Amino acid sequence: MxxxxxxxxxxxxxxxxxxxxxxxxxxxxxxxxxxxxxxxxxxxxxxxxxxxxxxxxxxxxxxxxxxxxxxxxxxxxxxxxRLLPPHGAPARNTAVQWLIFMATNIYPAALRYYHPERHTADKSAEAAIRLKAGLDMDRDFAQLADAIEGPFLLGQTMTITDVYAAMLADWHRPALSLPEIATLVAEVLKNPAVSQAWRNHGFGE
Ligand SMILES: N[C@@H](CCC(=O)N[C@@H](CS)C(=O)NCC(=O)O)C(=O)O
Incomplete structure (x- = not known):
């Protein structure tokens, strides 16, 4: 190891x-x-x-x-x-806030979208769960998009929070219709380390 x-x-x-x-x-x-x-x-x-x-x-x-x-x-x-801004910097609070927002809202909604059967014993309810999960992600990505300074969340400097957002947007492609999200994803993927992890994991396919 x-x-x-x-x-x-x-x-x-x-x-x-x-x-x-x-x-x-x-x-x-x-x-x-x-x-x-x-x-x-x-x-x-x-x-x-x-x-x-x-x-x-x-x-x-x-x-x-x-x-x-x-x-x-x-x-x-x-x-x-510098995966995140330094401790004590106001920008760090913002980056952590949106990281947690995504981890606790969008990620679980994506799981509900792809695995609706885990949320009901009623097969006929699965489509409704999926639909609502998609709408929840639309709402949450719109809130995130409003907070993006551009091209990254915090402006010119990419943080791991941006990579997290790009990952979730690949799971919920309608998010790419938001210009702020589409730009963020395109910029994140210009980073060689990120694009290597992206390819290794089969993202963007
Ligand atoms: N809250 C967890 C979610 C982890 C999670 O649900 N991972 C998925 C893959 S994206 C998984 O391993 N699912 C397997 C399963 O639920 O059977 C995190 O942020 O790491």
Whole structure:
């Protein structure tokens, strides 16, 4: 193990964690989870009882789950890498605010959209759950778009919060009809580290 170990799955939220590791230039091993069976495998469930990616194991042996928590932990450990603005800067509060907003609103709505069957025992209700999840994401992306200074959330400097937003927009393509979101995604993808994680994870396909 070279330091970090990222447990990841194509198309999943581990994309933003891989981007963070690459942006920060941190060496890491990776363990690819292929499918639902891999998420239920005893070794993996021992790491994350929720059976979800991303999971990041630190060299210390500590295991962190939850995409936003992982990002905050990496930024805390390597503030000089500027995944987020420095502690004490007002811009940091804004970046963290929107990171948490996305992790607690848009990400769960995307999960409801793609897995409506997890939210009802009534098959006939699934379409309505999906529709509402899509509308929820439309509303939340519009709020995010209003906050974007352009081209990135905080203006000229990209943070990992922008990468998070781009990831979610790839899951909810209607968000790209908002010019602020479309511009942010295009600018984020100009970064070689981000585009590497994006491609590795099969985003944009
Ligand atoms: N709140 C978690 C959500 C993680 C999550 O739901 N990951 C999805 C992939 S994007 C997953 O592993 N799903 C597997 C499953 O639910 O079976 C986070 O932010 O990391």
């Amino acid at each position: 070279t330091g970090y170990r990222l447990y990841w799955k194509k198309g999943s939220g581990s994309m933003v964690v891989e981007a963070a590791l690459l942006l920060a230039g941190l060496p890491y091993d990776d363990v690819r989870i292929e499918d639902a069976a891999g998420l239920r495998a005893p070794d993996f469930v021992a790491l994350n009882p929720a059976g979800k990616v991303p999971v990041l194991a630190l060299a210390t042996g500590q295991v962190i789950t939850e995409s936003a928590a992982i990002i905050l932990a990496l930024d805390d450990e390597f503030p000089e890498k």
